[in-house]
Amino acid sequence: MMDVFTSPTPNGIKVPIALEELGIAYRLHQVDLSRGGASVPELRAVNPNAKIPAIVDKLADGQSVPVFESGAILLYIAGLKPGLIPTSAVAHASTLSWLFLQVAGLGPNFGNASYFLRNDPANLVAIERFHSEARRHLALLDQRLGESEWLNGEDYSIADIAHFSWVRSASYAGLSLLDYHHAQAWTSRIEQREAVRRGIERCQTGNSI
Ligand SMILES: N[C@@H](CCC(=O)N[C@@H](CS)C(=O)NCC(=O)O)C(=O)O
Incomplete structure (x- = not known):
């Protein structure tokens, strides 16, 4: 059986x-993150970060x-059973591209926009x-x-799960989905x-450490 250490956050629900x-x-x-992940020995034992x-x-x-890092975990899980990453060369590569764009691009920028809006609203350089x-x-x-129903151009995949988990909370980054009809x-x-x-419900009700 797989053990999952997580919280009901954008990275956590993926x-x-x-x-x-x-x-x-x-x-x-x-995982109770109120005092930071580093204060939870069970988490440190699995993820050095x-x-x-x-x-x-x-x-x-x-x-x-x-396994740690949400992108690595999604790829690991998608490798266990068919259904979340296509086998055709183009759609497979496209899944990887959109997945990595989420973990390296959209996620950190959404996260930092949220952080500065909440904690340092006078810091206009960071917010901008x-x-x-x-x-x-x-x-x-x-x-x-707007061009394709799913990000990889073929089917629902781990790339959609990764982006969805952040985009559903776009308001925290000061963005409204009303301005982005396709998204x-x-x-x-x-x-x-x-x-x-x-998946979201289990994150909110799992036993706490
Ligand atoms: N790049 C990491 C980011 C993970 C991350 O930032 N997790 C946050 C919650 S969304 C966390 O554990 N924060 C607690 C802390 O930093 O102490 C991933 O994609 O898994």
Whole structure:
């Protein structure tokens, strides 16, 4: 059985959503981040960077496989069962491209825009930088979703899960989805998936550490 260390945050919900989509069983440990991930020894034991999400998979031969960083975990999970990453060369590469754009681009810019809006609203240089980058990434996504129902051009995948987990909370970064019609319709489509609802709910109700 896989152990999942997570919290109901944009990065945190990605993993339970992917596991629910593939019907993979897991034990969820909800990490209390109020004093920072570094104060949670169980999390530090799996992720040297002390951030959620992190997982430990248990293989049939008894080996434990720790994985940290949400992008790496999504790729690991998508490799366990078919359904969240296409096999055709173009759509596979496209999934990787959009996934990496989320973890390296949209996510950090949304996160930093949110942080400065809340904690240092007088810092106009930081806010302008991160808010405009967040807006630019969302516009890019919106354009892509105007051309194609799913980000990789073929089917729902881990790239959609990664972006969805942040875009549904765009208001924290000071952005409104009303200005991005394609992204808004895509968010609603994903929100209606049973597995997505279950994954988010499990994150909110898991046993706490
Ligand atoms: N690049 C990491 C970012 C993970 C991350 O920033 N997690 C946050 C919650 S969304 C966290 O653990 N914060 C607690 C802390 O920094 O102490 C990923 O994609 O997994």
